[in-house]
Amino acid sequence: MKETGTRYKAVVIGGSAGGVEALGIILAALPAGFALPVLVVQHLHPSDDGGFASHLGRLARLAVVEPCDKEIIERGKIYTAPANYHMLAERDGTIGLSVDERVNWSRPSIDVLFESAALAWGAGVVAIILSGASADGAKGMLAVREAGGLTIAQDPAGAGSPAMPQAAIAAGGVLEVLKAEDVGRLLAGLNFEPLRGI
Amino acid sequence: MDRPGLEPTEIDLLLEAVFRKYGYDFRSYARASIERRVRQFMASGGFASVSEMALKVLNDRDLFSRLVRYFSVPVTELFRDPQVYRAVREQVIPLLKTWPHFKIWHAGCATGEEVYSLAIILKEEGVYDRATIYATDFNDEALERAREGVYGAAKMKEATHNYQAAGGKASFSEYYHSRYDAAAMNAELRERIVFSTHNLASDSVFGEMHLVFCRNVLIYFNRGLQNRALGLFTESLVSGGFLCLGTKEDLRFSEVNSFYEVVDRKARIYKRKAAL
Ligand SMILES: C[S@@+](CC[C@H](N)C(=O)[O-])C[C@H]1O[C@@H](n2cnc3c(N)ncnc32)[C@H](O)[C@@H]1O
Numbered sequence: 449m450k451e452t453g454t455r456y457k458a459v460v461i462g463g464s465a466g467g468v469e470a471l472g473i474i475l476a477a478l479p480a481g482f483a484l485p486v487l488v489v490q491h492l493h494p495s496d497d498g499g500f501a502s503h504l505g506r507l508a509r510l511a512v513v514e515p516c517d518k519e520i521i522e523r524g525k526i527y528t529a530p531a532n533y534h535m536l537a538e539r540d541g542t543i544g545l546s547v548d549e550r551v552n553w554s555r556p557s558i559d560v561l562f563e564s565a566a567l568a569w570g571a572g573v574v575a576i577i578l579s580g581a582s583a584d585g586a587k588g589m590l591a592v593r594e595a596g597g598l599t600i601a602q603d604p605a606g607a608g609s610p611a612m613p614q615a616a617i618a619a620g621g622v623l624e625v626l627k628a629e630d631v632g633r634l635l636a637g638l639n640f641e642p643l644r645g646i
Numbered sequence: 647m648d649r650p651g652l653e654p655t656e657i658d659l660l661l662e663a664v665f666r667k668y669g670y671d672f673r674s675y676a677r678a679s680i681e682r683r684v685r686q687f688m689a690s691g692g693f694a695s696v697s698e699m700a701l702k703v704l705n706d707r708d709l710f711s712r713l714v715r716y717f718s719v720p721v722t723e724l725f726r727d728p729q730v731y732r733a734v735r736e737q738v739i740p741l742l743k744t745w746p747h748f749k750i751w752h753a754g755c756a757t758g759e760e761v762y763s764l765a766i767i768l769k770e771e772g773v774y775d776r777a778t779i780y781a782t783d784f785n786d787e788a789l790e791r792a793r794e795g796v797y798g799a800a801k802m803k804e805a806t807h808n809y810q811a812a813g814g815k816a817s818f819s820e821y822y823h824s825r826y827d828a829a830a831m832n833a834e835l836r837e838r839i840v841f842s843t844h845n846l847a848s849d850s851v852f853g854e855m856h857l858v859f860c861r862n863v864l865i866y867f868n869r870g871l872q873n874r875a876l877g878l879f880t881e882s883l884v885s886g887g888f889l890c891l892g893t894k895e896d897l898r899f900s901e902v903n904s905f906y907e908v909v910d911r912k913a914r915i916y917k918r919k920a921a922l
Contacts, residue, residue: 515894517864517865530893530894536682537678538676539678544676544677544678544679545865546676547721547862548682548719564678564682567678
């Protein structure tokens with residue numbers, strides 16, 4: 449698959465059990481100067497106090513931010529949903545947070561982020577669902593797909609907990625099934641012309 | 647989401663209609679969240695479109711009341727973010743003590759868990775009797791539950807844990823009595839609390855306050871409405887009074903930032919500077 453990158457506006461990623469590992473692989477593959485914002489929902493313990501964001505910050509070349517409400521979304525930054533808050537993309541390019549009820553027993557919920565991203569950026573969304581023992585994200589993947597975005601599931605065979613990518617695939621919203629390493633490579637290639645000879 | 651192009655406009659019309667007919671202003675709420683609520687309410691009521699729902703809401707006051715309650719999101723917890731209560735105990739109460747009498751305003755108190763939590767801290771610090779506590783929300787039903795102060799027994803385990811993390815000095819079970827599968831907060835915690843309806847989008851200033859708690863309410867507002875609410879707090883706080891926001895709400899980008907100094911950045915506690 450060859451993607452030129454210009455049509456994409458944002459990457460959204462959802463993970464649960466086993467997701468942190470896959471996330472590390474993907475985010476570490478993004479080059480400095482990556483031209484899209486990356487919004488991440490990882491199911492966390494409600495008392496996580498920025499520890500997850502710091503962990504990702506050590507792996508990634510891009511800046512990792514645990515955003516405040518209304519933070520302006522910038523290209524080339526990674527935004528992780530704070531524990532106990534849903535994170536939504538707003539059409540005006542800012543981040544919205546909410547403490548609405550849990551969705552799929554989760555807050556933050558992947559569906560909440562993905563559905564808001566589909567409304568905010570339509571076909572400009574790249575959505576990735578990673579390992580997890582839940583069905584969160586399946587509806588969100590479908591919403592992104594219906595809006596014309598690119599949807600990728602981590603290959604269940606290589607996922608620590610295959611249920612979540614499987615649920616997304618079963619719901620019909622998944623366009624590509626890839627290993628975490630290949631997701632990283634695909635993202636890194638989205639916005640950069642491949643080097644000559646590679 | 648069949649007609650993504652049309653729906654946002656229909657939602658604008660719904661919110662405008664609700665404002666004109668009932669005077670409740672949701673036009674300045676954070677957009678992604680309110681859209682989500684609209685769509686869920688629409689699905690739960692079996693409406694085919696937002697426009698159809700808007701017409702029904704305009705002609706049916708009960709349906710409107712249900713919509714308002716649905717928009718209100720009264721989700722809260724006893725001792726949510728324990729470190730915040732610890733910071734209040736250690737950094738705010740010693741200064742509140744310097745006033746012979748002080749007033750506290752919980753704006754957007756939902757079903758009251760936050761109000762009882764702070765009341766417990768005030769008791770333990772020996773200053774409860776010097777306080778008058780105003781607990782307000784625009785959701786009458788939530789306020790009624792706040793007044794009753796009866797919460798699910800299933801929540802007490804986490805509440806106990808959080809109470810301890812907040813530096814609780816007693817056993818949490820001393821503050822409530824169990825009734826079947828519910829826990830009723832002690833009536834004496836309520837003695838100095840006044841519950842009343844107040845809408846941050848349309849009502850005006852509420853007395854002279856020494857401490858304003860407004861946590862996880864501003865996230866539901868857009869910048870304009872956030873500034874309105876923060877303006878009310880700034881106007882009502884005495885100089886040296888305190889403002890406590892939700893842990894993901896920040897004064898830095900607001901219009902009132904220059905009126906405050908930071909007391910505890912993580913706990914989002916600010917102090918009103920002396921008026922110039
Ligand atoms: C998520 S709850 C927060 C409860 C509590 N402060 C906490 O942090 O746990 C938000 C509350 O804000 C209230 N609220 C929303 N808009 C309001 C307005 N315009 N005026 C007053 N209260 C409002 C809602 O009714 C709801 O009870």
